[in-house]
Amino acid sequence: MAKTFEQINEKIKKGTAVVLTADEVARLAKTKSIEALAEEVDVVTTATFGPMCSSGAFLNFGHSDPPIKMAQLELNGVPASGGLAAVDTYIGATEPSLDRGIQYGGAHVIEDLLRGNPVTLKARGFTTDCYPRKEVTAKVTLETLNQAYMFNPRNAYQNYSAATNSTDKKKFTYMGCVLPNFGNVMYSTSGQLSPLLKDPQLRTIGIGTRVFFGGAIGYVAWQGTQAVNGYEKFDDGAEMYSGYTLALIGDLKQMSPEFIRAAVMEAYGTTIFIGMGIPIPVLDAELMAQLAKSDEELYTHIYDYGLGLLKKPTYRRVSYAELRSGSVELNGKMVKTASLSSISKARTIAERIKTMVKSGEFSLTQPVAPLPKTEKFKTMTMIGGEGI
Amino acid sequence: MKKKIALIFPPEITDKPLITELVKHHNIVVNILKASISGGKQGKMTLELSGKDSDVEKALEYLSKENLEVIVYTDSVIRYEEQCVECGACVGVCPSKALTMSAPDYLLKFDMELCVLCGHCVKACPVRAITFFDDEA
Structure with missing residues (x-):
């Protein structure tokens, strides 16, 4: 049945x-x-x-005063995306740090945040009329972030x-x-x-x-x-x-x-x-x-x-x-x-x-929409040479 | 008795046939696990000594009187269990089946007897849960 x-x-x-x-x-x-x-x-x-x-986290730091529009940013020396709104970022797990390479990367920043350890944010910005600040350094923890979601x-x-x-x-x-x-x-x-x-x-x-x-x-x-x-x-x-x-x-x-x-x-x-x-x-x-x-x-x-x-x-x-x-x-x-x-x-x-x-803590959900079907895995169309 | 040891040679005595001494005069079966020796430079050799308890002890006494540093391993790798996530990256590179994971629990097990002190597991561990004995010393 x-x-x-x-x-x-x-x-x-x-x-x-x-x-x-x-x-x-x-x-x-x-x-x-x-x-x-x-x-x-x-x-x-x-x-x-x-x-x-293929994992990472979106973070929002909250604004500094005067505010900054972050263009280049690092978390404990690991570059994170400056391609979102002023104080939003995406930190990718596989991003290596500038100083320690693969020994400390985006994944470690995420784990440090999870453990409640403070993480140093360093950012440089474009100066605009509404975001006049050029640079900022701050200590952030998981608690101080407005949103942090993987x-x-x-x-x-x-x-x-x-x-x-x-x-x-x-x-x-x-x-x-x-x-x-x-x-x-x-x-x-x-x-x-x-x-x-x-x-x-x-x-x-x-x-x-x-x-x-x-x-x-x-x-x-x-x-x-x-x-x-x-x-x-x-x-x-x-x-x-x-x-x-x-x-x-x-x-x-x-x-x-x-x-x-x-x-x-x-x-x-x-x-x-x-x-x-x-x-x-x-x-x-x-x-x-x-x-x-x-x-x-x-x-x-x-x-x-x-x-x-x-x-x-x-x-x-x-x-x-x-x-x-x-x-x-x-x-x-x-x-x-x-x-x-x-x-x-x-x-x-x-x-x-x-x-x-x-215990009833986890009820099951019917999908909102089905996942798409994909029959074929596409490869890249390269321009130019075939060597490494 | 089996003992795993490391000998650190100062440059002056790299030409001394210590192993022959252990084999010929102390009845020790020597298994060289790792060696890096060249004349005039500091050298290091990692060995497993096996033989009668009294012979192994006498051999260690002999070595301690020579002008070299002797490390006797009681444990070769140290695992921080709270760090370990029980993946098998170390099992994959262990050449001597000292590190294993098997049914029913698939938890990591370490057998010091089988360890050849290569240290591959230390580098392979993705969460740095393993330290080689030497690194601690």
Whole structure:
């Protein structure tokens, strides 16, 4: 029997909703039928905690007196956008500082703000009749900011490639250090907990969907950048969804450094760990069939990150259960695997959302509008030379 | 008994065959983990000594009498657990399976016995939750 958002929310209100994590549902599905599970379970919680470069925060500092229209600004030495109104900015997570490079970047400014640490703002302005000030230096904290909200253009990757390296040199990438001669396989998706792998056709996730974001309540703002509705069906009947992403918005002032952490990828750059998750209403058995999929039934491909190419050679399909086991077979050899996204943190988030939904603190939202479908991933049209 | 140690050689004694001494006269099995030695310059060698308890102790006593600095590692890497986010960036680069994450809890585990003191994990850690013993000293 199909259920509606309203019916499920009613149960949440009454305190009778059955809420399980995607881990728990995957385990139960080994002994129970999908139909029975769809009947019994109302909400399945999903989560991920991984480095997500396309992240950052909008900040408003309040005006100085006399006021300034900031054109160039730095926060603890990290350049932030001067392309908005007088005292608004966007600080991008991957922006390196002018003095310490990638060792301290935009992500660290965001984490410092979250921890309540004071951050030094230095700005230069155009002088205008209404904004006569040329320069300003100020100490700001999260509390002194009028608004501080994360707006992350690309989070919650549905399913990301696993990385290996065929060359004889170490490669320092956003997937961490990928060792030479197929020395390791790095991956970064939370498998059976991954939000967009559990509702891969986005039946319940759309614009306006309430999500757990960095320890606070956030919302799906838009389709994430580079999102594509990727789908493959293999000869053995296995299916693979990949490529969809979400743009998320949420109040930085409500977030916690437990779920938002600055990171440095060796010889690559600054990035930020984002913890997020989505409770998914069990509308029917068809959706439960996806929600109950285990790491054994969810796959990605292993790609060669050694060559520095956009179109990377692919080696094989691999299940998340294989990746989780610590080693996978590649070219006849067992190769060590390691996950960049934190399994234990994702589990903590899924459990946290479960508690929030059960207590009525987190009700489910029907999307305001569906997320757009994108079939093809466009590449850049270059002018001139093809070399580096 | 197994002990992981580092020897820091002043330039004057880089030509002294200390390892041979350990093997031949102290019955020590020496595993060289890392070495950087060139004549006339300060050198550093990281070793694992294994042998009978009394032999290892005598060997350490012998080394302490030589004109060099001996560091005995009781722990090789230090992890700040409250910093660690339990990602596997360090596991990916660890050459000796000293750092692992596995079912059921997928929390980071460190086995000092297996550590070869390479320090790759320190650089790979995205949240700087690992310090190499040397950095502390």
